[in-house]
Amino acid sequence: MPDAEVEIRNPSGLHARPAAAFVRAAAVFAADVTVTNLTRDSARSASAKSVLGVMGLAVARGHRIRIAAEGSDADDAVTRLTELVDSGLGEAIDGE
Amino acid sequence: MSRELRGTPAAPGVAIAAPWVHRPPQSDAPASVSLAEATEIAAAEVGVLASRLRDRGREAEAEILDAQCLMATDPVLHEAAEELIANGADSAMAIVEAGEAVAASFEAIGDEILAARGADVRDITTRIARIMTGAAPPRLERRSVVVAADLPPSVTVELDRALLAGIALEGGSRTAHAAILSRSLGIPAVVGVRGLCKAAAAAAELAVDGDAGIVYLDPDAAVSAGLARTAEAARQRVDLDARFATVALATADGHRVTCAANIGEPADAAAAFGAGAEAIGLFRTEFAFAGRRTAPDEMVQAAAYAEVLRAAGGAEVVFRLADIGGDKPIAYLPLEPEANPFLGVRAIRLAQRHPDLLPTQLRAILRASLVAGQRASIMAPMVADDEDLDLVLDLVADACAAVPDAPVPRVGIMVEVPSAVLLADRLAPRVEFMSIGTNDLTQYLLAADRSNAALAARQDPLHPVVLRAIARVVEAAHEAPGCDVAVCGEMAGDPAGAQLLVGIGVDELSMDPRAIGAVKRAVGARTLPELVALVASVEQLRSAAEVRAAVETAS
Numbered sequence: 001m002p003d004a005e006v007e008i009r010n011p012s013g014l015h016a017r018p019a020a021a022f023v024r025a026a027a028v029f030a031a032d033v034t035v036t037n038l039t040r041d042s043a044r045s046a047s048a049k050s051v052l053g054v055m056g057l058a059v060a061r062g063h064r065i066r067i068a069a070e071g072s073d074a075d076d077a078v079t080r081l082t083e084l085v086d087s088g089l090g091e092a093i094d095g096e
Numbered sequence: 097m098s099r100e101l102r103g104t105p106a107a108p109g110v111a112i113a114a115p116w117v118h119r120p121p122q123s124d125a126p127a128s129v130s131l132a133e134a135t136e137i138a139a140a141e142v143g144v145l146a147s148r149l150r151d152r153g154r155e156a157e158a159e160i161l162d163a164q165c166l167m168a169t170d171p172v173l174h175e176a177a178e179e180l181i182a183n184g185a186d187s188a189m190a191i192v193e194a195g196e197a198v199a200a201s202f203e204a205i206g207d208e209i210l211a212a213r214g215a216d217v218r219d220i221t222t223r224i225a226r227i228m229t230g231a232a233p234p235r236l237e238r239r240s241v242v243v244a245a246d247l248p249p250s251v252t253v254e255l256d257r258a259l260l261a262g263i264a265l266e267g268g269s270r271t272a273h274a275a276i277l278s279r280s281l282g283i284p285a286v287v288g289v290r291g292l293c294k295a296a297a298a299a300a301e302l303a304v305d306g307d308a309g310i311v312y313l314d315p316d317a318a319v320s321a322g323l324a325r326t327a328e329a330a331r332q333r334v335d336l337d338a339r340f341a342t343v344a345l346a347t348a349d350g351h352r353v354t355c356a357a358n359i360g361e362p363a364d365a366a367a368a369f370g371a372g373a374e375a376i377g378l379f380r381t382e383f384a385f386a387g388r389r390t391a392p393d394e395m396v397q398a399a400a401y402a403e404v405l406r407a408a409g410g411a412e413v414v415f416r417l418a419d420i421g422g423d424k425p426i427a428y429l430p431l432e433p434e435a436n437p438f439l440g441v442r443a444i445r446l447a448q449r450h451p452d453l454l455p456t457q458l459r460a461i462l463r464a465s466l467v468a469g470q471r472a473s474i475m476a477p478m479v480a481d482d483e484d485l486d487l488v489l490d491l492v493a494d495a496c497a498a499v500p501d502a503p504v505p506r507v508g509i510m511v512e513v514p515s516a517v518l519l520a521d522r523l524a525p526r527v528e529f530m531s532i533g534t535n536d537l538t539q540y541l542l543a544a545d546r547s548n549a550a551l552a553a554r555q556d557p558l559h560p561v562v563l564r565a566i567a568r569v570v571e572a573a574h575e576a577p578g579c580d581v582a583v584c585g586e587m588a589g590d591p592a593g594a595q596l597l598v599g600i601g602v603d604e605l606s607m608d609p610r611a612i613g614a615v616k617r618a619v620g621a622r623t624l625p626e627l628v629a630l631v632a633s634v635e636q637l638r639s640a641a642e643v644r645a646a647v648e649t650a651s
Contacts, residue, residue: 015210017163020166024166024433025433028430028432050170052198056172090435090437
C-alpha cells in the first residue's frame with residue numbers, strides 16, 4: 001500500500017479552505033485514501049474523501065501528515081495529493 | 097420604560113423594529129422526506145445562497161457556504177446518522193445528533209477556527225433535518241430585529257434583506273460568521289448581549305445601535321429620537337436614491353446610457369426591471385450548475401433561461417456562459433484542484449476537457465429564445481485572444497445549426513483578461529458587444545488575488561491603470577462598426593465609478609439592481625462635458641484612493 005509523508009505549511013493548517021481543496025482532489029481517485037496526523041495522533045486516521053474527517057484531525061501548520069492509498073490508482077493518488085499539499089493547496093505558503 | 101443591554105458592536109448602523117426571535121427548528125417531528133433527498137435539497141439551497149453572496153462580490157463569505165455544501169454529503173456524517181437510525185433513532189433526529197457529535201468534537205480540540213467549522217456542521221445538519229420534517233424555512237413577516245442565541249450563517253443570508261432591520265445576538269463575537277456577514281450585508285448588529293433572548297421575548301420593540309454596541313428594549317421617546325435622527329439621515333439618502341430609480345440613466349445634459357442589471361437567478365429578473373433596469377446586462381448562469389449531483393440537461397436549462405426572457409418582455413438579456421472553475425465545487429464535473437484557480441482551467445477553458453458543457457448550454461439558450469420568441473445575447477467569459485474567440489464563434493454556429501428556428505443571437509465577449517484589452521482592436525470587429533468585468537480585470541491587471549483580504553486595498557477598480565484599460569477598450573469598440581461596450585463589474589454600481597465610466601464613453605452600465613437609484617442620481621447630477629473633464633483630470637493621478645477623492649470632491 002503506497003504512502004507518503006508531508007508537512008503542512010498552510011498558515012491555518014488543514015482547517016478551512018485547504019481542507020476543502022484537499023478533499024475535492026481526493027474525490028477524483030477510485031482508491032481509498034486515508035490521512036493520519038503524525039504530529040498529533042499517529043493511531044488515528046480519517047478518509048481523505050471526508051472533509052469532516054480531515055478537519056477532525058486538527059492538522060495545524062507545521063504538523064506532518066501521512067497520506068496512504070489502496071486501490072487501482074493508489075500510486076497516482078498518493079503522488080498527486082502529496083504534490084498538492086506541498087504546493088500549498090491553492091494558498092500562499094512560506095517560501096513563495 | 098426603556099432598558100438597555102450592552103454587548104459588542106459588530107456591524108455599524110441603527111435599527112428600530114419589533115423583535116423576531118429565531119429558534120432552531122424542532123427536529124423531533126416525523127420525517128416526510130428521505131435523508132438522501134433532503135441532503136441533496138439542502139446542498140442545492142446552500143449552493144444558491146453561496147452564489148447570491150458571490151453575485152454581491154462576497155467571495156470569502158460564499159466560501160463558508162461552499163464548505164457547507166461539501167459537509168452536507170460527508171460520509172462521516174452520514175455513517176454516524178445511519179448507525180443512529182439502525183439503533184432506532186428517528187432519521188431527522190439522527191442527522192442532527194450526528195452533526196452535534198462532530199461539532200462537539202471540533203470544539204473539544206480548542207482551536208477557534210475549528211470551533212467555527214463546528215457551527216457550520218450544525219447549520220447544515222439543522223437545514224437537512226428541517227427539510228426532512230417539512231418545516232418552513234425561517235421567514236420574516238415584517239420589518240424585524242432578529243434576536244437569537246446565535247444565528248447560523250446560512251440563515252443570515254436566507255432571511256429577506258428588505259425586512260431584516262438589525263441583528264442582536266446573545267452569543268458570538270466580532271469574528272463570528274454572523275457578525276462578518278452582517279457587516280458585509282450592511283445590517284446593524286450587536287453581539288455578545290447577555291440575557292438578551294429572555295428579555296427580548298417580552299419586548300414589543302428593540303433598538304439596535306451597532307456603533308455603540310447597545311440594544312434598547314422598548315426604547316423610550318428620548319432614546320428613539322436620538323437613534324431616529326441618526327437613522328433618518330441614512331434613510332434620506334436611500335429614499336433620494338429610490339426616487340431616481342425609475343428615471344432614465346442620463347447625464348444632466350441628456351446623454352443617455354443603458355441601465356442594465358446583473359442577476360444570478362431567474363427569479364431575480366422581474367425585481368431587476370422593477371428596480372429601474374432597462375435590460376439584463378449580466379445573467380450569471382452558474383446557478384443552473386451549482387448544488388446538483390448530475391449535469392442539468394438541455395431542457396432543464398432551457399426552462400430556466402426562458403423564464404428570464406419572458407420576464408424581460410422584449411428587453412435584452414445577456415446570458416454569460418457558465419464561468420465554472422477549480423474554486424467552485426461541482427459534483428459531476430471533476431475539476432483538478434489548482435494552485436491558482438483564477439489563472440486556471442475555468443470558463444471557456446473547460447471546453448476541451450468537458451466537451452458537452454458549453455454546446456449543451458448554448459443549445460439551451462437558443463431553445464429558450466425560440467420558446468420565448470425573443471432574441472438572446474450570449475457572452476463568453478475569459479476570452480483572452482483570437483483563438484478563444486474562434487472557439488466561441490464555432491460553438492455558437494454549431495448550436496445555431498442544431499436549433500435552426502431560434503432567432504440569431506447577439507454574440508459578445510466579457511473583457512476581463514488583460515490580453516483581451518490589448519487585443520481589443522482585433523476582437524471588437526468580430527463581436528456585437530464587449531462587456532468589461534472590472535472585478536477580474538482589476539485583479540489580473542494589478543496581480544492582486546480577489547479572495548485575499550490582505551490585498552483588499554489593491555482591488556479598487558478606480559485605479560488609474562484600470563481606467564486606462566477601459567478607455568482603450570471603449571476606443572477600440574467604437575472604431576469597430578456595431579460594437580457596444582458595457583461594464584458589468586461592481587464599478588458600474590459605484591456612483592463614483594459610474595460617473596467616470598460615462599465620462600470615458602461606456603454605452604451601458606450593468607449593476608446590482610439595488611445600486612440603480614444611487615447611480616442614476618450621481619450620473620444625472622453632472623453634464624457629459626463635466627464627466628469627460630473629470631476623467632481627463634484624474635488620468636495623471638497615482639492611486640485609486642487619489643482618484644476616488646478627486647471624484648468625490650468634484651461632486
